[in-house]
Amino acid sequence: MAVTKIHEDDDYVIVNKPFDMFINANDENEKNTVACHIASHDSHLSTSLNPLHFVQRLDYSTSGVLCIAKNKKAAARVGRLFEKRLTRKYYMAVLRRHLQFDVADIKYAIGVDESSDGAHRMRAVRAAPPPCAARAAHTRVLALESGAYCGQPASVVLLKPITGRTHQLRVHCTTIGHTILGDYTYSNREDTAPHRMFLHATRLVLPFQNKTLDIQTEEPFFTDQQFASKWESEKVFFKYRSKEDFVSLCDVIDENRVDGLRYQEFCFQE
Structure with a gap:
């Protein structure tokens, strides 16, 4: 490739x-x-x-x-x-199941999963205070489209990692019950049918003093016929497939707009 x-x-x-x-x-x-x-x-x-x-x-x-x-x-x-944390990173992902929110903040600390039998896995800590080995982590999620992949409920989302921990997006999505489609590791080696894991770093903004580099790829999933042929759309919440529409979505998630949207926060429970 x-x-x-x-x-x-x-x-x-x-x-x-x-x-x-x-x-x-x-x-x-x-x-x-x-x-x-x-x-x-x-x-x-x-x-x-x-x-x-x-x-x-x-x-x-x-x-x-x-x-x-x-x-x-x-x-x-x-x-x-x-x-x-001056860079801005934006990812597209397809998650298993439909979401019960439109926008969410996930704020679970992340540490090494000691029970993973030698596999390189991380885990989210949902109790406070987290163990000293775990590090604070924060991911923002915006729902873009709901539908079905091979007849199973799925959701297309925009992900923005506020922090940058190992496997952060994969761990956070799994922890709230929405494993990334095709994630072999965090589905406990069960999600083997898709031809890939559907997580794509779509845009990176690097604000240097003399200039800003704003780099973006084309939409990664629906241009892949192996995915598009198996996807059935049910509802589009935001337009996102053109570069211009995607930039507008990044503004939405940057400003953390929640007016008129179902908002949920996932964080430590005292």
């Missing part, structure tokens, strides 16, 4: 990462990586002749916008934006 470059300048290359692809790997026999597609196999290592700096991570199963720095100075610059 090809890796498409969306933007490139002297400091950064930003790509549209395919699903089911690693970002990089220390195993020289592993060729299914972004690094292999756009540079040398060892480009993520400091010993490389032309090292790249992977300042952002996307899971193997997640597709979408991925920013890579070409030098240490550029990596430090974008790293500060991520650390100070």
Whole structure:
């Protein structure tokens, strides 16, 4: 599967990462990586002749916008934006079942799941105070469309991670009862029928001092005939399939508009 470059300048290359692809790997026999597609196999290592700096991570199963720095100075610059939570990231996802809200905030802390039998899994902590190993996490969700996938209830949503924890979107969605369609890990290895996990990093905004990089992909799911042929729409709450409509939705979720919408907050219960 090809890796498409969306933007490139002297400091950064930003790509549209395919699903089911690693970002990089220390195993020289592993060729299914972004690094292999756009540079040398060892480009993520400091010993490389032309090292790249992977300042952002996307899971193997997640597709979408991925920013890579070409030098240490550029990596430090974008790293500060991520650390100070000045970047804006927006994801599209398809969730199992219909939602009982239009917009929601999920504020469960996230820590390592010690009961996962060696599998790399995280878990949400729904009791206060959370254990010291868990870290505060916050995700905002906006319902876009309800329908059915292969006859089973499903929902298309916009996700905005306010924080950036490992597997945050996947864990938060699962914790509120709406596992991402095709998420093998957080469905306890049961959701195996879909050809991919339906989580896509659709837009990334990097507000540098001299300029703002605003990078967006095309709508990721309905252009995929394997998905579109199995989807039956029931109700569209917001238009979102064009780039212009998607930007307008980002404004809605940024401003946390709840007027006229069913709102729910998921947080610690004392």
